[in-house]
Amino acid sequence: MTPEEQRAALATALTDAGSLPAEWAPAFNSVPRHAFLPDTIWTDEGDEDPECSRSEEPERWMRLAYSDLPIITQWDDGADDGTRSTPTSSASMPTVVAEMLSDLDAEPGHRVLEIGTGTGYNAALLAHRLGAEMVSTVEVDAQVSARARTALRGAGYAPEVVCGDGSLGWGVRAPYDRIMSTVSLRDIPAAWLAQTRPGGVIVSPVSPLFGGGAIVRLTVDGEGAASGRFTRSSAFMVLRQQRYEGEPVEDYLPGDWPGDSEQSWTKLDPEAAIGDDWPAQFACALTLPDVYYRRNGFGEDGWTWWLFDTAVTSWATVDSVPGESRFEVRQSGPRNLWDEVEAAWRWWDDQGRPGFDRFGLTAGREGHTAWLDSPENPVPRQG
Ligand SMILES: C[S@@+](CC[C@H](N)C(=O)[O-])C[C@H]1O[C@@H](n2cnc3c(N)ncnc32)[C@H](O)[C@@H]1O
Structure with a gap:
């Protein structure tokens, strides 16, 4: 199969699985995911060696680019010491990308801020559907950001690519209709609340310390707060500044x-x-x-x-x-x-062992409150 055929097959599979909404299918069919991947990638394919080099295994490399798998593109913040202990940048699993875009509910005319540029693939999808001038993306790692910018330009997309700490948002183009984070946090930053217009939506992975990360979809009110439900489980990389190994x-x-x-x-x-x-x-x-x-x-x-x-x-x-x-x-x-x-x-x-989608979150200036079924039913906090 040609890369175009593999891309179409992936989009069809995501559509058939109910993950890819029809309005995002043209972007998935057009944006070449492989153009955003470095020559050496790592992914978990069961028994296969996780490392794959394009020059040594070109067919496998291309197949992985269009497989429904997360692909690691950087280890240990780019420290090239061979240890490879923690994955620190990746192209997210296509199913997850599609489902988060579905949660985001962005439409042409919306201004969107993405946090965690990574490879630039998701920024390209956003730019394809909404227009590059409506998309800004923030990446903390200078090398990753520069690589994404080059890949985006090479594929014909020119969203605004910013190198910085995404937990501060990007005030220059605020207010946004949508903020989409592809890096997980413990809490939703106040800057995102301030930079989203009333009625706007924030979609972000949340990864509390004890485990069990999930995607939250918040609607921002006009008074500095936002509220909404968790939509699905998730296992995203944690914001660089919030990694926590625990104490000795x-x-x-x-x-x-x-x-x-x-x-x-x-x-x-x-x-x-x-x-x-x-x-x-x-x-x-x-x-x-x-x-x-x-x-x-x-x-x-x-x-x-x-x-x-x-x-x-x-x-x-x-x-x-x-x-x-x-x-x-x-x-x-x-x-x-x-x-x-x-x-x-x-x-x-x-409570009947509720799943993620019965839980919700209200984020405001005074802190965050998790709830079950409705904001009137807060999860009892201890400690
Ligand atoms: C899962 S990857 C993002 C995938 C990306 N959206 C794509 O389409 O390839 C998470 C990215 O978040 C970045 N990141 C970590 N902390 C960050 C921060 N404080 N601000 C912005 N980006 C951050 C990481 O460097 C990594 O590149």
């Missing part, structure tokens, strides 16, 4: 475990109840915005769950051992972090 365990527990902790027991297995359940993690995250966890495997197939607060006052461990009916808990500090997580999980369970 020694800062919480200077000596050997179990330190001064108190022992108790729980019947809730964190691994089974929360470990692989994204909505459960998300509910805990909304309830406990300042708590995070780490898991350590031990022995055959058990896990120790470590819980920490960002203020570095408290920690807890829970041992998840398959086949057991109760699990040992250790808690230390002014907060009983496992009790808080268990209460958050039980609240979520009592």
